[in-house]
Amino acid sequence: METRFLILVVRLMIALLVGIALLAGIAVSIGRTFSGTRLTYESDRTGDFELYAYDAEQGLSYNLTHNPGGDTDAAWSPNGEQLAFVSWRDGERQLFLLTISPPSLIKLGTHKVAPGYHPVWSPDGTQIVFEVERGGSIDLYLVDINAPLVQNVNPRALTDEPTDSRFPAWSPDGIEIAFVSWYTGDAEIFTMHPDGTNVINRTANPGWDINPSYSPDGTRIAFFSVRDGGYREVYVMGRDGSNPRRLSVSSAINSGAFWNPPVWSPDSTSIIYPTTLSTGAYMVFVEVNAGHRARLPYTAVIMAPELWLSSGIVFSARQGDQWNIWQTQGNESRRLLVEGRFPVWWR
Numbered sequence: 001m002e003t004r005f006l007i008l009v010v011r012l013m014i015a016l017l018v019g020i021a022l023l024a025g026i027a028v029s030i031g032r033t034f035s036g037t038r039l040t041y042e043s044d045r046t047g048d049f050e051l052y053a054y055d056a057e058q059g060l061s062y063n064l065t066h067n068p069g070g071d072t073d074a075a076w077s078p079n080g081e082q083l084a085f086v087s088w089r090d091g092e093r094q095l096f097l098l099t100i101s102p103p104s105l106i107k108l109g110t111h112k113v114a115p116g117y118h119p120v121w122s123p124d125g126t127q128i129v130f131e132v133e134r135g136g137s138i139d140l141y142l143v144d145i146n147a148p149l150v151q152n153v154n155p156r157a158l159t160d161e162p163t164d165s166r167f168p169a170w171s172p173d174g175i176e177i178a179f180v181s182w183y184t185g186d187a188e189i190f191t192m193h194p195d196g197t198n199v200i201n202r203t204a205n206p207g208w209d210i211n212p213s214y215s216p217d218g219t220r221i222a223f224f225s226v227r228d229g230g231y232r233e234v235y236v237m238g239r240d241g242s243n244p245r246r247l248s249v250s251s252a253i254n255s256g257a258f259w260n261p262p263v264w265s266p267d268s269t270s271i272i273y274p275t276t277l278s279t280g281a282y283m284v285f286v287e288v289n290a291g292h293r294a295r296l297p298y299t300a301v302i303m304a305p306e307l308w309l310s311s312g313i314v315f316s317a318r319q320g321d322q323w324n325i326w327q328t329q330g331n332e333s334r335r336l337l338v339e340g341r342f343p344v345w346w347r
Contacts (some may be wrong), residue, residue, distance in 0.1 A: 038346035039307075039314065040064070040074045040083065041325055045339045051085055053346065056327075056336060064098065071096075073118040076346050077125040082145070084108075084119040084128050095119060095130055095155075097145060108145070109155045114138045117167060118344070123174040127194065129158070131166055138164040140179060142194065158196040169212045169221075169261065171239065178202070178212035178221060178239075189223055191239075202241030211261035214239065215268040220288075222247075222262035222271055234262050234273050236288055247271065247286045248293065263305050263313075272296075272313055274303045283315060296328065307345050316341040 039054045046063075049070040053062045065071035069089025076083055083098040093113040098105050113119075114131035121128055132141045143155035159165040163182040170177050176191045176198075184201070187208040192199045203209040207227030214221055222236045231250035237243060254275045262273040270287050281303035283296040300317035307314040312328040314336070323341035326333045336343075 038080075039325075039336075039343045040076065040346055041337060041340040041343045042072050042074065043323075043337075043340045051083070052340070054337065054340075054343075061337075072342075073113075074342075074344050075118045075121055075128075076344060077121055078123060079125055080346055082125070084121065084130075086113050086119070095128070095143070108143050109141075109149055111141060111155060114166070118342075120168050120170055120177075122170055122194065123172060129168040129170065129177060130155075131168075132157075135162075137162060138166055140165050140168055140177075142196075158192065158194075167211055167261065169214055171214050172216060172218040176239075178214065180210050180212065189221070189241075200241075202237070202239075203244070204241070209235075213261035213264060215264050216266055217268040219268070222264065222273075224262070224273075232275075234271065234284075234286065236271070247288065247291065248273075248284065250275075260304050260306075263308050265308050266310060272305045272308060274305055276302070281317075283313070296333075304342065306343050309345065314343050314345075316343065 039056060040051055041054060042049050042051055048068055049072050051064045051071050051074050053064055067089045069087055071085055071087045073086040074083055081100055085096055086093050087096050093115065094110060095108040095113055096105060097108055111132040114133045117131055119128045119130040126144060126146055128143050128145065130141055131138050139160060140158040141155045142158050147154045161181060161183040165179055165181040168177050168179045177194060178189060178191050180187050181190055186206060187210050188201050189203045189209045189212045190199055190201055205227045207225055209223055209225045212221050212223045219239060220236050221239050222234060224232055225235050226232055228246060232254050233246050233250060234248045235244050235246050254277055260274050262271045264271055270285060272283055272285050275282055275284055280299040281301060282299060283303055283305050284293060285296060286293045300319050302318040304316040305313055306316060314327050316323055316325055324335050325337040325340045325343050327336050
């Protein structure tokens with residue numbers, strides 16, 4: 001019995017040392033090698049999903065997770081030092097935090113994370129909002145990464161309804177969180193304080209309203225709705241729900257990747273959003289004030305615009321069974337990565 005116990009202890013110590021060495025290697029490689037514009041993406045090229053860092057200028061990738069359990073849904077902290085992501089390495093989807101330097105990896109509680117959306121950081125990089133499956137519904141939880149992890153205290157529930165609360169978006173000033181809830185009978189966009197108080201319905205419309213997205217200047221919220229005519233359209237309103245205005249006009253049934261909210265330009269003047277018609281999936285560009293619309297010249301089975309950088313729009317596109325990551329350059333698109341999807345900006 002003692003021999004078996006010692007063998008087990010030795011194996012655990014070896015695994016721990018290997019893990020520390022891998023994390024240290026990540027910190028050194030990224031710190032010394034990755035000097036250009038950085039993205040993180042996910043790929044199953046090794047047989048299971050892993051998260052990769054990518055230097056767009058040098059064309060270099062580095063596996064960040066190195067685990068046989070799937071790792072997805074990445075989100076970088078505002079300072080670029082910590083990566084929140086979802087992994088089922090322990091048997092079900094749970095939230096993890098990878099710190100680059102000094103290297104560390106911890107699990108942020110034991111809650112079962114809902115599929116299909118990434119964790120969302122507070123603008124000051126101290127808190128994360130994420131979706132949790134419990135009791136047949138989905139609720140929003142908040143974890144303070146600088147506080148001890150205590151059951152029912154940190155992380156803690158922000159919503160507690162017998163229906164879903166999903167798609168959180170943190171306002172750029174950190175004052176409020178926008179989210180979608182079905183507890184009134186249809187999908188509505190609400191806002192609340194980061195402690196879960198002061199919940200206000202900002203849409204109050206019988207048509208579904210979903211996928212809130214704050215403008216970078218924090219003055220407006222873009223979202224999707226079917227309130228006019230039953231087609232999925234993109235709208236914009238003041239962050240307090242005032243002056244809702246439709247920006248798109250559809251003449252056919254359309255859809256889009258449900259996890260993708262409208263994406264704002266860095267100067268808060270324009271929006272890009274995905275749409276899927278019988279002829280394929282597209283990205284549509286619209287100027288918020290002028291109302292000018294244009295379809296980008298690229299067609300796929302599924303289109304997922306993710307980032308709007310000064311250098312162009314970065315998007316995922318699936319053609320057949322293959323996901324690729326592309327970037328627009330003027331009226332053209334160039335492929336950044338093969339077998340990659342869902343890029344996130346590493347600030």
